[in-house]
Amino acid sequence: METKIVLIGAGNVATQLGIALTDAGYRVSQVYSRTKRSASLLAKKIKAAAITDLAKIDETAAVYIIAVKDDAIAEVAKKLRLEHGIVAHTSGSVSMDVLKKASKNYGVFYPLLTFTKDKKVDFKTVPICIEGSNKATSTTLQYFAKSISSNVQLINSDQRKVIHLAAVFACNFSNHMYAIADDILKKNKLSLDILKPLIEETALKIRDKSPAKVQTGPAVRGDKKTMEGHLKMLSGDKKLKEIYKLVSATISESK
Amino acid sequence: METKIVLIGAGNVATQLGIALTDAGYRVSQVYSRTKRSASLLAKKIKAAAITDLAKIDETAAVYIIAVKDDAIAEVAKKLRLEHGIVAHTSGSVSMDVLKKASKNYGVFYPLLTFTKDKKVDFKTVPICIEGSNKATSTTLQYFAKSISSNVQLINSDQRKVIHLAAVFACNFSNHMYAIADDILKKNKLSLDILKPLIEETALKIRDKSPAKVQTGPAVRGDKKTMEGHLKMLSGDKKLKEIYKLVSATISESK
Numbered sequence: 001m002e003t004k005i006v007l008i009g010a011g012n013v014a015t016q017l018g019i020a021l022t023d024a025g026y027r028v029s030q031v032y033s034r035t036k037r038s039a040s041l042l043a044k045k046i047k048a049a050a051i052t053d054l055a056k057i058d059e060t061a062a063v064y065i066i067a068v069k070d071d072a073i074a075e076v077a078k079k080l081r082l083e084h085g086i087v088a089h090t091s092g093s094v095s096m097d098v099l100k101k102a103s104k105n106y107g108v109f110y111p112l113l114t115f116t117k118d119k120k121v122d123f124k125t126v127p128i129c130i131e132g133s134n135k136a137t138s139t140t141l142q143y144f145a146k147s148i149s150s151n152v153q154l155i156n157s158d159q160r161k162v163i164h165l166a167a168v169f170a171c172n173f174s175n176h177m178y179a180i181a182d183d184i185l186k187k188n189k190l191s192l193d194i195l196k197p198l199i200e201e202t203a204l205k206i207r208d209k210s211p212a213k214v215q216t217g218p219a220v221r222g223d224k225k226t227m228e229g230h231l232k233m234l235s236g237d238k239k240l241k242e243i244y245k246l247v248s249a250t251i252s253e254s255k
Numbered sequence: 256m257e258t259k260i261v262l263i264g265a266g267n268v269a270t271q272l273g274i275a276l277t278d279a280g281y282r283v284s285q286v287y288s289r290t291k292r293s294a295s296l297l298a299k300k301i302k303a304a305a306i307t308d309l310a311k312i313d314e315t316a317a318v319y320i321i322a323v324k325d326d327a328i329a330e331v332a333k334k335l336r337l338e339h340g341i342v343a344h345t346s347g348s349v350s351m352d353v354l355k356k357a358s359k360n361y362g363v364f365y366p367l368l369t370f371t372k373d374k375k376v377d378f379k380t381v382p383i384c385i386e387g388s389n390k391a392t393s394t395t396l397q398y399f400a401k402s403i404s405s406n407v408q409l410i411n412s413d414q415r416k417v418i419h420l421a422a423v424f425a426c427n428f429s430n431h432m433y434a435i436a437d438d439i440l441k442k443n444k445l446s447l448d449i450l451k452p453l454i455e456e457t458a459l460k461i462r463d464k465s466p467a468k469v470q471t472g473p474a475v476r477g478d479k480k481t482m483e484g485h486l487k488m489l490s491g492d493k494k495l496k497e498i499y500k501l502v503s504a505t506i507s508e509s510k
Contacts, residue, residue, distance in 0.1 A: 127453075170436035171457045176509075179465075184421045188414065196462060199461070206451070215434065240505075247428050
């Protein structure tokens with residue numbers, strides 16, 4: 001039996017999910033977006049109908065995936081009153097309960113990756129965190145997620161919040177560390193390219209080793225001379241100096 | 256003509272360099288270490304002689320690579336008085352001039368990667384920063400480096416210091432961000448495994464995009480509600496809270 005899906009949202013996550021689900025043999029019947037242009041752009045790619053009015057939603061779908069910005073989820077959910085089907089959002093930080101009134105079967109389908117519209121994602125190894133308002137819903141959502149990923153996990157709302165906070169450190173903040181390095185190099189007419197192999201190696205190194213155990217650098221060595229030199233080089237930038245001091249201090253404390 | 260090399264040091268960098276240079280057809284005649292055990296361990300791998308006394312150094316080698324801890328480089332260099340050959344250290348932060356008295360031809364051979372003894376490194380894409388006390392020395396060191404890597408760059412001491420500082424942010428500090436994430440997850444009985452695909456994607460994403468442009472997360476979105484929630488979750492840890500605030504502030508400022 002063909003499982004019908006409706007995608008609410010046409011951004012990065014919706015686009016990549018839509019493509020992966022279509023590839024896995026599902027039929028996406030509709031793509032909703034506030035603007036005709038983005039709805040059509042994605043709908044065309046996956047042979048779905050584009051809609052810009054939630055009143056016209058296909059009420060016979062099995063799963064409705066809400067992949068819109070975090071602060072728009074509740075607003076969209078308010079406009080849904082579905083008799084059948086499961087409604088799930090894809091957010092790491094929004095509570096499942098904002099979907100309560102959209103359907104009696106609701107849940108979360110949170111893929112742990114960053115997405116861009118134009119880069120096709122191989123979902124096979126992407127962790128997908130599932131939560132359901134009842135057992136049948138979480139079972140169905142898990143089954144559904146397993147058709148695109150081999151890394152599907154039941155994660156409750158509290159755990160999901162912890163994972164999201166950890167992801168801010170591990171991903172958002174480390175990306176900002178790359179950005180700071182990029183700035184420092186650019187100011188000295190050097191390119192970040194020279195650090196890219198090292199950046200990738202650093203990320204790959206923790207595949208099988210705990211990050212605390214493979215920590216390198218002056219802070220973990222207690223190399224005060226080098227750290228003083230670095231702080232001198234950063235003397236023009238108060239914020240960077242503070243970050244350098246603070247992070248070095250927690251590194252040396254966690255030895 | 257076979258180029259003879261002496262390795263001073265038997266740690267991670269010396270081990271990986273020794274293997275790569277031997278693979279590239281060079282002959283490492285000696286490996287020096289303070290302890291017989293580590294000297295022999297590496298010497299055996301690359302068919303060299305192990306020495307623990309610098310007075311017994313082979314004075315007919317073309318290149319002497321000092322790959323010991325930063326604060327031991329000057330000390331080792333003091334014991335060397337070479338008539339021939341180039342002496343180079345492998346450090347990112349130590350000045351070239353500590354080698355001044357070891358030979359009239361001295362320089363830096365700084366491979367930009369993190370090394371572990373038991374993981375063989377493919378040097379082909381590893382940036383190697385070269386500096387020489389004179390033109391002939393830097394030319395020879397470049398030629399030498401090019402035999403193992405296709406990414407060899409002439410970098411002077413000031414530039415090298417900038418690169419090293421940038422590497423502390425991009426690599427040491429991002430690894431610490433992984434460690435913080437690991438801690439947060441462990442305290443909640445979750446595993447860092449769930450974030451690893453995202454961590455790797457974050458590092459790979461900047462291959463062709465500037466990190467500032469691909470910054471994601473609550474700080475860059477100005478999502479105050481999520482940030483307040485995160486700070487609440489971190490309320491038991493003053494230092495982590497400070498890092499969260501400070502890094503979020505610089506992210507939102509750099510928008």
